[in-house]
Amino acid sequence: MKSFLLDQIGLSHPRRFERTIAFLVACTLALVVGAVALRLIVKDEFHFNSPRFWYFSYLAGLLLLAVACARLPRLTMVLLSLAALEIGLGFGTALLYKLRLSSSETLFARDYVRPHYDWHPLLQVRQVPTAVARSTREVAHVNSERRRGRERDPQELKSKSVVALIGGSTTLDILSREGETWAEHLERLLGADRFAVINHGVSGYTTSEHVIQTAFYQDSFGVPANCAVYYIGWNDLRNAHVRDLDPAYATNHLVGQIDALDARRINGPALSVSPTLSFLAKLAILAFDTVRPPAPIHSDGGKGPDPALEKIYARNIATISAINRGRGIRTIWIGQVMNKASLKDDQMEGWLPFVRDSEIPTMIAWLNGILKREAERLGDTYIDVPADALAPEDFGDVGHFRPSGSRKFAEQIAPTVGRACDSTPAPR
DSSP, X not given: OHHHHHHXXXXXXXXXXXXXXXXXXXXXXXXXXXXXXXXXXXXXOOOTTSHHHHHHHHHHHHHHHHHHTTTSHHHHHHHHHHHHHHHHHHHHHHHHHHTTSSSSOTXXXXXXXXXXXXXXXXXXXXXXXXXXXXXXXXXXXXXXXSSBSOOOOHHHHHTSEEEEEEESHHHHTTTSOTTOSHHHHHHHHHOTTTEEEEEOOOTTOOXXXXXXXXXXXXXXXXXXXXXXXXXXXXXXXXXXXXXTOOTTSIIIIIXXXXXXXXXXXXXXXXXXXXXXXHHHHHHHHHHHOSSOOOOOOOBOSOOSOOHHHHHHHHHHHHHHHHHHHHTTOEEEEEEOOOOGGGOOSSOBOTTSTTOBGGGHHHHHHHHHHHHXXXXXXXXXXXXXXXXXXXXXXXXXXXXXBOHHHHHHHHHHHHHHHHHHSOSSOOOO
């Protein structure tokens, strides 16, 4: 066996150093892959049977096959070149994301703790029910109505005050497991025997999507809401200082959602096993897909408050409020809460292309001021969550809550929501 192994790597007589070089290259690449995998395991970002697991398994298979084929130097070089390409594309895009030079880990297979998404003609992306997505790690369970949370009985909802929570990923609560989201904490605090809190949050949604949600998709299992709670600000800020900003964010944000959340039919977790295959799929999208990727966006050169964004934001708030008022649904607005401790440098956060980290607290305060002003003008309820209500350790990043943050946030808003959405159901 020993002589066979030595011969396999070219160290027996006669020496075949091309095999030795191939073996050393394979070992070097394996050390890089192993080190990254170990780091992900330590950070609890690597889980069995996830897309990320299969990506690393694929890399390990390529390297083992290269060593096994060492007697065929040309084939070995092809396999090692492919492995290096897969590693470079995958780890490279992850590095760009970490350095905030990209808004997503485009070619790095993620551990899909977030829901899966597919394309929707109005909203661009929508969540896929967990049973359909066949998730192996149901951190975010999506029911048959494409909303996070358990299935609901329409007869049960008719006897309760239904509260619709509408917002982006901070409402979806992507860092909290089932039972730990602020939607679930809120329902328990209000009283699950009298209230049903339905989580309509979707990653990336702005007030443009919320207008559509409110107009067409606000009912839950056929039962209308008694009141609607909107937690907004961060995603709309993505459109600050965009040159020639579309009134519906259609040309930059909306179309960008499709690729940010892997909602195309020829993309997604299956292709993410191979970054090279994902890259080729993106080239095919550029050539053939009807829904085009977003064109590069440019800044208008402004700093601070953006009058164009303010006009759109205020208009969307008024539109949502008017729709709810016409249906007898009470509207509650909550301004975005951010982790100021992580926003002290002058880097650009990938999600916000033209707003520096150090500017985010000021810009969010500006949007929250607009929201409060419009809520008072419209006769709606506004909840101002104190900046010191949550500590830095209650956040997992710039704005997403850890479970402790979700609990504290629910405790802050529960009294006002309870008063505004009393337990007497509106006429159905």
